[in-house]
Structures are given as structure tokens and as C-alpha cells.
Amino acid sequence: MIAAVTWVTFLEGLRNRAVYGITLLASLMMVFTVLLSSMIMQDVGKVATDLALSTATFAALLVVMFVNINILAKDLERKTIYLALSRAVPRSHYILARFLGLGLLLGLVVLLLLCASLATIQIVRQMYPSYFGMVSLWLVAVAHLSIFLQMLLLTSLSMLFSMVASSSFVTFLLTIVSWLIGSSTQEVKRLVESSELSQIAPVTKMVVKAAYYLFPNLALFDLKTNAAHGIPIHLSQLGFAVLYGVGYATAVLSLTVIIFRRKELT
Amino acid sequence: MRSKFSFVPWITGSVALIVYLICLPLAVVERPRHEQLFALPPKLLRIVAFQFKEAAADMSFLNASVFLGGTTPQHDTRRYLPQQYSWMYNTLKNSVALDPYFLDPYYLMNSALIWDRYKQDEVNELIAKGADKRTWDSLLPFYAGFNYYYFLNNADKSFTYLTEASKRSGGNPFYDSLAARVAYKANKTEFAISYLENQIQQADLHGQRGKTRDLERRLEVLKAIRRIEIAAESYRKLFGKPPGTVSELIKSSLLLSLPSDPYGGSFYIDQDGSIKTTSNMTSVKKEK
Amino acid sequence: MIHIENVYKSFTLERRNKVPAVQGLSLSVARGEAFGCIGPNGAGKSTTIKLLLDLIRPDSGSISINGLPSTDQASRAMVGYLPENPYLYDYLTASEYLAYAARLSGLKSTVMAERRGALLERLKLSQAAHRRIITYSKGMQQRTAIAAALIHNPELVVLDEPMSGLDPLGRKLIFDLIAELKGQGKTIFISSHVLTDIERLCDRVGIIVQGHLSFEGVVKDMSGPLDDLFLQVVQAAGVGEVR
Numbered sequence: 001m002i003a004a005v006t007w008v009t010f011l012e013g014l015r016n017r018a019v020y021g022i023t024l025l026a027s028l029m030m031v032f033t034v035l036l037s038s039m040i041m042q043d044v045g046k047v048a049t050d051l052a053l054s055t056a057t058f059a060a061l062l063v064v065m066f067v068n069i070n071i072l073a074k075d076l077e078r079k080t081i082y083l084a085l086s087r088a089v090p091r092s093h094y095i096l097a098r099f100l101g102l103g104l105l106l107g108l109v110v111l112l113l114l115c116a117s118l119a120t121i122q123i124v125r126q127m128y129p130s131y132f133g134m135v136s137l138w139l140v141a142v143a144h145l146s147i148f149l150q151m152l153l154l155t156s157l158s159m160l161f162s163m164v165a166s167s168s169f170v171t172f173l174l175t176i177v178s179w180l181i182g183s184s185t186q187e188v189k190r191l192v193e194s195s196e197l198s199q200i201a202p203v204t205k206m207v208v209k210a211a212y213y214l215f216p217n218l219a220l221f222d223l224k225t226n227a228a229h230g231i232p233i234h235l236s237q238l239g240f241a242v243l244y245g246v247g248y249a250t251a252v253l254s255l256t257v258i259i260f261r262r263k264e265l266t
Numbered sequence: 267m268r269s270k271f272s273f274v275p276w277i278t279g280s281v282a283l284i285v286y287l288i289c290l291p292l293a294v295v296e297r298p299r300h301e302q303l304f305a306l307p308p309k310l311l312r313i314v315a316f317q318f319k320e321a322a323a324d325m326s327f328l329n330a331s332v333f334l335g336g337t338t339p340q341h342d343t344r345r346y347l348p349q350q351y352s353w354m355y356n357t358l359k360n361s362v363a364l365d366p367y368f369l370d371p372y373y374l375m376n377s378a379l380i381w382d383r384y385k386q387d388e389v390n391e392l393i394a395k396g397a398d399k400r401t402w403d404s405l406l407p408f409y410a411g412f413n414y415y416y417f418l419n420n421a422d423k424s425f426t427y428l429t430e431a432s433k434r435s436g437g438n439p440f441y442d443s444l445a446a447r448v449a450y451k452a453n454k455t456e457f458a459i460s461y462l463e464n465q466i467q468q469a470d471l472h473g474q475r476g477k478t479r480d481l482e483r484r485l486e487v488l489k490a491i492r493r494i495e496i497a498a499e500s501y502r503k504l505f506g507k508p509p510g511t512v513s514e515l516i517k518s519s520l521l522l523s524l525p526s527d528p529y530g531g532s533f534y535i536d537q538d539g540s541i542k543t544t545s546n547m548t549s550v551k552k553e554k
Numbered sequence: 555m556i557h558i559e560n561v562y563k564s565f566t567l568e569r570r571n572k573v574p575a576v577q578g579l580s581l582s583v584a585r586g587e588a589f590g591c592i593g594p595n596g597a598g599k600s601t602t603i604k605l606l607l608d609l610i611r612p613d614s615g616s617i618s619i620n621g622l623p624s625t626d627q628a629s630r631a632m633v634g635y636l637p638e639n640p641y642l643y644d645y646l647t648a649s650e651y652l653a654y655a656a657r658l659s660g661l662k663s664t665v666m667a668e669r670r671g672a673l674l675e676r677l678k679l680s681q682a683a684h685r686r687i688i689t690y691s692k693g694m695q696q697r698t699a700i701a702a703a704l705i706h707n708p709e710l711v712v713l714d715e716p717m718s719g720l721d722p723l724g725r726k727l728i729f730d731l732i733a734e735l736k737g738q739g740k741t742i743f744i745s746s747h748v749l750t751d752i753e754r755l756c757d758r759v760g761i762i763v764q765g766h767l768s769f770e771g772v773v774k775d776m777s778g779p780l781d782d783l784f785l786q787v788v789q790a791a792g793v794g795e796v797r
Binding site: 001003004005008012015016078079080081082083084085086087088089091264265266 | 565604607608609610611627628629630631633635637639641642643645646650654655657658659660702706
């Protein structure tokens with residue numbers, strides 16, 4: 001039963017035209033990466049790596065924003081959800097199954113992006129072997145896994161928002177704002193807590209701290225620098241990030257299920 | 267009855283397209299050359315770049331690099347304009363603020379700003395911070411160490427960074443020798459001569475012809491200064507007082523010939539007794 | 555089979571206006587019976603059906619299917635639902651959609667394949683079965699939705715406006731299908747505006763006006779045509795405007 005919903009979700013994603021647009025965009029950006037790397041004097045490997053990873057982050061983000069959100073939001077808006085709910089499918093199972101399907105789709109996209117990144121980095125390496133630096137391909141793969149986890153987390157948040165938002169556009173806005181806040185929350189907290197700016201009101205500090213705990217700290221999942229310079233990541237650090245991600249996503253999905261159970265589908 | 271085929275939309279479409287294509291190149295707005303790519307304070311820039319800090323750093327650096335490649339220094343002073351220095355400084359500062367692990371901006375800062383004596387304190391501090399971040403890199407602590415002694419007269423910091431460079435490079439004897447010179451408060455000109463000779467050697471190894479020429483010119487100036495310094499020291503020992511001008515040294519036959527400055531300036535003795543030249547190489551002027 | 559007891563449901567629109575949709579509705583449908591539900595637009599027929607399927611929850615009262623409360627998803631295991639519009643996943647083909655519907659009910663793939671083939675044939679969708687639903691006409695979409703409601707061989711079939719969007723050929727098809735289902739002993743709950751079909755197919759009929767069950771009776775016992783009775787009941791209920 002869950003497998004059926006998961007599979008249909010995955011299929012819907014694959015058949016979505018936006019996926020092809022995003023693939024094209026990512027390919028263009030990889031070509032751009034090779035061109036830009038040629039203009040760098042020393043740290044060629046680093047530039048190729050972090051441009052490739054930036055492309056991967058951006059493309060995965062587009063998939064979440066334009067494909068994942070659409071799937072659940074459309075399901076509710078167009079009432080196609082009636083089929084599943086009029087059968088003996090518990091609402092919690094439905095949410096879980098949808099999430100797994102979206103995760104599968106995201107996983108496939110990130111895997112393709114990984115292949116593209118590795119190809120791009122290898123091309124640049126062939127062109128400028130002596131300037132390549134200490135790029136670690138293994139860490140590039142780990143960085144992609146990290147991107148996958150991050151976007152999975154964002155997907156779970158988008159599912160929560162679609163339960164309470166009045167339209168798919170509102171869900172879109174809430175999700176992108178969450179990503180923006182999540183990406184900057186660590187920096188902002190550091191900035192506010194540093195002794196440099198003395199004229200910060202205590203209220204601001206509280207708000208920043210609240211946002212830090214409420215929104216996911218996505219900086220934990222940004223491993224571009226590690227991959228670009230071969231800076232090793234402690235297993236404990238990685239483990240903690242994974243645990244944090246899983247915990248946060250589970251909490252969000254649980255809340256989603258709680259809200260969904262009570263939701264009236266007129 | 268067949269409907270009438272109208273050419274009107276085809277004609278208006280073609281004419282409009284032609285007008286557009288003609289006007290497009292003429293309608294380009296000329297951007298002032300010194301427009302900053304990111305005009306925000308570094309900390310704010312980091313926040314606004316979200317997860318694309320490194321890519322933004324790359325773009326900022328490329329902006330500086332392209333600018334440098336396309337701009338020539340003023341013919342008379344052999345320097346760039348003050349606003350050009352300021353622009354480069356800000357652009358490179360933004361670049362390292364966004365990605366402190368990126369090597370190229372530090373490199374450019376060192377060659378374009380430090381030797382042109384622009385904001386040497388601030389720039390070298392950035393290079394030093396870069397050395398702290400890039401823990402595997404021996405080049406940055408080497409640059410920082412050299413600059414601290416030669417330009418900023420900070421022997422302690424210089425020694426710290428040069429020994430760090432040596433440690434990171436697995437005991438490069440050249441870095442060791444420089445560190446030793448700092449420890450013994452060696453003559454700064456000889457210090458710089460040693461540094462330049464090493465740089466020329468490295469450039470030759472990598473086949474960087476253009477760079478070698480620039481470095482050799484600098485080396486020539488410093489060697490000339492050294493000769494004058496040695497003569498001045500002998501003068502002081504002989505006559506009990508330091509010489510006033512370079513011509514005095516020549517008159518007293520302590521300096522055999524007047525060295526020429528490949529940068530076109532003339533050598534003179536400054537109030538504090540140090541030998542300087544009126545040209546770009548050792549210009550007294552400090553740009554703000 | 556179906557037992558609706560004293561159910562109240564109102565909706566809160568914007569600006570805090572409470573609109574009563576169902577008021578003190580009580581209704582029962584016995585197993586194997588065909589029940590026709592008619593009423594003016596906005597009377598609460600679709601709302602009643604959605605309450606039955608736990609898509610919305612009653613403010614008070616109880617609803618049960620086969621003894622199980624409507625809030626228990628097990629109550630829907632043997633229910634087939636056709637909503638008032640065919641809400642279909644248009645990126646799937648009819649074949650894929652039916653397979654999905656079957657798997658949702660836990661149908662084994664061999665059984666599913668057999669039933670799917672038979673239903674597609676019966677509903678004249680075999681030709682188009684491998685085209686995406688987005689290319690279907692309105693009638694084809696309606697027929698696909700009906701097939702999905704029946705793929706798992708449900709005991710209770712709930713049809714909300716089954717004839718909408720169908721041409722006369724389609725209507726004949728569905729009419730015969732419903733008659734056949736009835737012959738198989740299935741419980742049928744139809745909400746429709748086509749009163750002649752209700753007359754011919756249903757055992758009992760209920761007229762819902764403004765959220766109440768204003769009339770309930772056995773079709774066989776009726777003296778005149780259903781439309782007359784309908785108009786009578788509606789007028790008696792004092793319905794002012796035509797929604």
C-alpha cells in the first residue's frame with residue numbers, strides 16, 4: 001500500500017517537465033564551471049569543485065521547490081487525494097509514503113548531479129593537473145549526500161507547510177524562506193553574538209536565537225570547503241549532522257501527520 | 267471561399283525584429299569601471315550569499331583578476347589610480363571574507379597591493395588570517411612572514427610566520443634561513459634580496475617569464491640600494507657621521523659609480539639614514 | 555450497512571460566517587439495498603457522502619459502515635467511491651491508474667490484471683488504456699473514475715453523480731453496470747439529479763433539503779413520478795432561492 005503511493009509519487013516526479021528544465025540548467029552550469037576554472041590562476045581545483053557543488057545545491061533546491069512542493073500541493077488542491085483516502089489507507093501512512101517517494105526522486109536527481117560533478121571536476125583536472133590542489137573526490141560524494149539530506153529536510157518542511165497553507169504559492173514562499181533562514185542562521189547568530197556590534201537590542205538577540213533553534217541549521221550540511229580542499233570531516237561531526245537531520249525531519253513529519261489527521265478535505 | 271492571407275503580421279514582425287537588433291548594441295549602458303561587484307560589508311555579504319559563498323568569492327576574485335588584466339598603471343608614476351587600488355582592495359577583501367580558504371585573492375593581494383605599498387597593514391593581516399585558515403599551505407605564512415619584517419617592521423610576527431611556513435613545508439631550508447635572518451635582525455635589504463632571488467628561482471621553475479622579468483628588475487634595485495648602504499656604512503665608520511647625499515659617497519670614492527634605477531628614479535638618502543629611490547619601487551608615498 | 559445518526563455539520567466561511575450544511579441527518583441503508591439520494595443543489599448530498607468517507611468529520615452525531623465507525627479506515631476497505639468530479643492523476647494512463655487504485659486496496663497483481671482488463675473492456679476504455687489521462691475526453695475520465703471505484707470489487711459502492719459528463723451511450727453503459735452490481739448483491743448509494751435513473755435503479759429514495767432528510771420512502775410504493783414528489787417536498791420545505 002505504502003509502496004504503491006511511493007511509486008506513484010516517484011513516477012509523477014519523473015514525468016514532470018520541470019525535471020528536464022532543471023537537468024538542462026545543471027548541465028549548462030557544469031559547462032560554465034569548466035570555463036570559469038580556466039580563468040583561475042592557482043586554486044583551480046577548488047573553484048571547479050565548489051562551482052560544481054553550488055550547481056548541485058541549486059539544482060536540488062529547484063527540484064524541491066518546483067517538483068516536490070507541486071506534487072503534494074496539487075494532490076490537495078485538485079483533490080486527487082480522494083482516491084487514496086477513500087480506501088483503507090491511514091492518513092499517516094499516506095504522508096510517509098509520499099515522503100519516501102519524494103525522497104526517492106530527490107535521491108535519483110542528486111545521484112545524477114554527483115555524476116555530472118565528478119565528470120566536470122575530472123575534466124578540469126585533465127586540463128590543469130598541476131594546479132589541481134587537494135580536491136578529495138570521496139568528500140565530493142559525501143558533500144552530495146549532505147545536499148541530499150538537506151533537501152530531504154526541506155521537503156519535510158514543505159509537506160508541513162502544505163498542510164496549513166491556503167495555496168501552493170504560499171507553501172512555495174514558506175519553504176524558500178525556510179531555506180534562506182536555515183542557510184544563514186549560523187552566520188547571523190555568530191554576528192549577533194560577537195562583541196563587534198554593541199548596539200544590538202536584546203530583543204533582536206532573542207529572536208535570532210529562537211530562529212536558530214526553530215529553523216534547521218543548514219550550514220551543518222554545507223561541505224563544499226571540505227571537498228574543495230580535502231579537509232577531512234570527523235566521523236562524529238558527520239554522524240551528528242545526520243542525526244540532527246533525521247531528528248528534525250522526523251519531528252516535522254510527525255507534526256505534519258498530526259495536522260493532516262485533523263484536516264478536513266472539502 | 268478561402269480566407270484571405272494577410273502579410274501584415276509578417277511584415278510588422280520582421281520590421282520590429284530588425285529595429286530591435288539595430289538598437290540593442292546601441293542601447294548598452296556603460297558601466298563605470300570601478301563599480302564594486304558586492305558593495306556590502308563582508309559580514310553581511312556572507313549572510314546574503316546563503317549557500318553560495320564560495321561561488322560568490324570566485325566571482326569576486328575573477329572580477330578583480332579581469333580588471334587587473336585590462337588596466338595599465340599610470341605612465342608617469344607607474345602606479346594605478348587611488349580609486350583603482352581602493353576598488354581592488356575591497357573586491358579582494360570581499361572575496362576572502364566569503365571564502366577565506368581561496369588562495370588566488372591572497373596571491374593577487376600580495377603581488378598587486380603589498381609591493382605597491384597600499385594599505386600594507388590591513389592587507390598583510392588578511393594574508394596572515396588566510397595563512398591561519400589554510401593550515402596545509404606554506405606559501406601564505408611565507409608571504410605574511412616576509413611582509414611583516416620587510417614592510418611592517420614586526421620581527422616577532424615575521425619570525426612566527428616564517429617558522430610556521432618552514433614547519434608546514436616540511437623544513438624548507440630557504441624559509442629557515444629567512445627566519446634566522448629575522449631572529450638576528452638582519453639587514454632588511456639583504457633579507458629582501460634573498461627573498462627575491464628565491465622567487466625568481468621559483469618563477470623560472472614554473473616557466474613564468476613575465477613574472478621573472480618584474481622580479482629581476484626589483485632585485486636590481488635592491489642590489490643597487492645594498493651597494494649604497496654598504497658604502498654609507500663605510501662612510502659612517504670613516505668620518506664618524508652618516509653621509510648626506512649619494513654624491514658624497516661617490517666623491518669619497520666609497521661608491522665607485524652611481525647605480526641606475528631600472529625604474530627610472532634616482533637614489534637618495536632619507537632623513538632616517540635609509541637609502542631610497544624616487545621611483546615606484548621604494549616610493550615613500552603611502553596611499554590611503 | 556450504512557448508519558448515519560443525528561449528524562450535524564457546519565462550515566465556517568471567511569468572516570466567521572457559519573453555514574450549516576447538514577442538520578440532524580439520520581439515514582440508514584441496509585446491505586444489498588440500492589439507495590437513491592436526491593435533493594436541490596447545495597442541499598448537503600455531497601457533504602453527507604464525504605462525511606461517510608471520513609474526508610470531513612461531523613460536528614456531532616455518529617456514522618458507521620458495516621458496524622465500524624467512519625473514522626476507522628478499516629470501514630472503507632470494501633467501499634468504492636466515485637466523487638462528484640473525476641479527480642484523476644492526469645500524468646498516468648488509465649491502466650496505471652487502475653493498477654494504483656487496486657494496489658491501494660491491497661489487491662494481488664494477478665487478480666488486479668484480470669479485473670482491470672474486464673473493467674476496461676466493459677467501460678470501452680481498452681483502446682485508450684495506454685494513453686495518459688490528460689488526453690481523455692470528459693466522458694472517458696468519468697468512466698475511468700468509475701472503473702477505479704470498482705476495481706477492488708467493493709461491497710458498498712458510493713456514486714456521487716455517476717452520469718455527469720457522459721453522453722447517452724455512456725449513460726446506458728453505466729446504467730447497465732449499476733444494475734449488474736445490484737444483481738450481484740452489492741449495496742449501492744447513489745446521489746444523482748437524473749431522477750429517472752433513480753426511479754429505475756433504486757429500492758429506496760431519500761430527499762435531502764437544506765441538510766435534513768425531508769422525505770424517505772420505498773420506490774415501489776410511490777404513486778406518481780419522482781419529479782413531482784421532489785418538487786412537492788422541496789416546496790414544502792420552503793426553499794427560497796435556487797442555488
